[in-house]
Amino acid sequence: MKIRFFHARILTMIEGQEIFEGEVWVEDSRILYVGTGKDTEEFFKRTGKTCLIWDEEIDCQGNLLMPGFKNAHTHSGMTFLRSFADDLPLDEWLHEKIFPAEGKLCKEDIYENIRLAVLEYLTSGITSIFDMYIEPEPIAKACEDMGMRCVQASGLNNFTQSLELLEQSFQQMNKEDSLISFRLGFHAEYTCSKELLEGVAALAHKYKAPVYAHMCETEKEVEECRERYGMTPPEFLDSLGIFDYGGGGYHCVYMNENDLKIFEKRGLSVITNPASNLKLASGIAPIQEFLNRNINVAIGTDGPASNNCLDMFREMFLVTGLAKVREKDAAVADAMEVLKMATVNGARAMGLSECDVLAEGKKADIIIIDLNMPNMQPLNHIAKNIVYSGSKQNVKMTMIDGKILYKDGKFYVGCEPEQIYEKVNSIVQRITAE
Numbered sequence: 001m002k003i004r005f006f007h008a009r010i011l012t013m014i015e016g017q018e019i020f021e022g023e024v025w026v027e028d029s030r031i032l033y034v035g036t037g038k039d040t041e042e043f044f045k046r047t048g049k050t051c052l053i054w055d056e057e058i059d060c061q062g063n064l065l066m067p068g069f070k071n072a073h074t075h076s077g078m079t080f081l082r083s084f085a086d087d088l089p090l091d092e093w094l095h096e097k098i099f100p101a102e103g104k105l106c107k108e109d110i111y112e113n114i115r116l117a118v119l120e121y122l123t124s125g126i127t128s129i130f131d132m133y134i135e136p137e138p139i140a141k142a143c144e145d146m147g148m149r150c151v152q153a154s155g156l157n158n159f160t161q162s163l164e165l166l167e168q169s170f171q172q173m174n175k176e177d178s179l180i181s182f183r184l185g186f187h188a189e190y191t192c193s194k195e196l197l198e199g200v201a202a203l204a205h206k207y208k209a210p211v212y213a214h215m216c217e218t219e220k221e222v223e224e225c226r227e228r229y230g231m232t233p234p235e236f237l238d239s240l241g242i243f244d245y246g247g248g249g250y251h252c253v254y255m256n257e258n259d260l261k262i263f264e265k266r267g268l269s270v271i272t273n274p275a276s277n278l279k280l281a282s283g284i285a286p287i288q289e290f291l292n293r294n295i296n297v298a299i300g301t302d303g304p305a306s307n308n309c310l311d312m313f314r315e316m317f318l319v320t321g322l323a324k325v326r327e328k329d330a331a332v333a334d335a336m337e338v339l340k341m342a343t344v345n346g347a348r349a350m351g352l353s354e355c356d357v358l359a360e361g362k363k364a365d366i367i368i369i370d371l372n373m374p375n376m377q378p379l380n381h382i383a384k385n386i387v388y389s390g391s392k393q394n395v396k397m398t399m400i401d402g403k404i405l406y407k408d409g410k411f412y413v414g415c416e417p418e419q420i421y422e423k424v425n426s427i428v429q430r431i432t433a434e
Helices: 040-047 076-081 090-102 107-123 136-146 163-172 194-207 219-229 233-239 257-266 274-279 287-292 312-327 335-350 382-388 417-433
Strands: 002-010 020-027 030-035 056-059 064-067 069-074 126-131 149-153 180-188 211-215 247-251 269-272 296-299 366-369 395-400 403-407
Touching: 002 366, 030 040, 064 335, 069 269, 069 296, 069 335, 076 090, 076 107, 076 126, 076 136, 076 417, 107 126, 107 136, 107 395, 107 403, 107 417, 126 136, 126 335, 126 395, 136 149, 136 180, 163 180, 163 194, 180 194, 180 247, 194 211, 211 233, 219 233, 233 257, 257 287, 269 335, 274 312, 287 296, 287 312, 296 312, 296 335, 312 335, 312 382, 335 382
Parallel strands: 002 056, 002 064, 069 126, 126 149, 149 180, 180 211, 211 247, 247 269, 269 296
Antiparallel strands: 002 020, 020 030, 064 366, 366 395, 395 403
């Protein structure tokens, strides 16, 4: 399939490259050309191609082409819990409401819940997700069926999954040129025994692989870890060798000086989740501290039970707005830096080096942002408009792996949205009746 996008403004997210007017060509799953459209003769000489016959040509009408957003932390299978257990503190919310409801799920339920989440991701211009949930197989199948690029991180803990399943998933789901990949991970220090975490460390060393987990989300979590081990979660996990090959932490709200040094030393990524941290009253992450230390910061929505919205636009605004309030400095967390977090940095955190920017040879994970709407006018600074005034209504198209899955309010995912809505609502009715 060959698709030509023309008459577009293009934001490649390549460092130092400004928005320019031009074209993007896609062949199958890859970007074939990014440029002004005036240097095509040089392209044909360089590539040895003689001519291209387009299957589809899309006039972007001056709208913006850019890389899709990377949702670097989510629990897609929790869509059935949206607005199910709101306005509760994290500990009560998790142990008294969420875990009991999740215990009633079967694999078929998780599959349908994931499909609902994918629809929402597409409307928000999200082309890759870093997902952590109970069962790896239905997550992979749902994302494959819907065309969503998904990196899974294991949610291993004392109650679900096992080291054997973790290793099996790691071996089986990391196939070349697949929409699905898998990273070593575990839920959190407070839900895993020391012996289990030592097993994770052993796998990290065996495969020389990064590891990801929830970390320093609340003050209580940090204090209880100190009581158990005399160390903070990053200090304790690093003492086990878990991060010897990198990885990252989700949330990272309460970090001391030594925690920050560990993240610097190990090259760990911080995945911040501002909406979830606000809703659960967990706190505000020290984003500027991370940036000052050149720690890679990516953005996640967290799950639809704690957020409840899988919307990257809202997350971007909260990242910059909360950082400014926390530091009492309107200059921190510049909008361009935040846009980088939502795209390039997310790809880095997820190990998706082929999905970070718009460039020849990269994966064709592309979105069109509609600039012809009141909230994007005037065009004083298009990229900053995306962060400060942009919203889901501006997502005109979402393409993943060279396939258009959402365009002008319509989904192209092989099924009707109403079918998914009906199935998820029936899951909720069954679980609440049990």
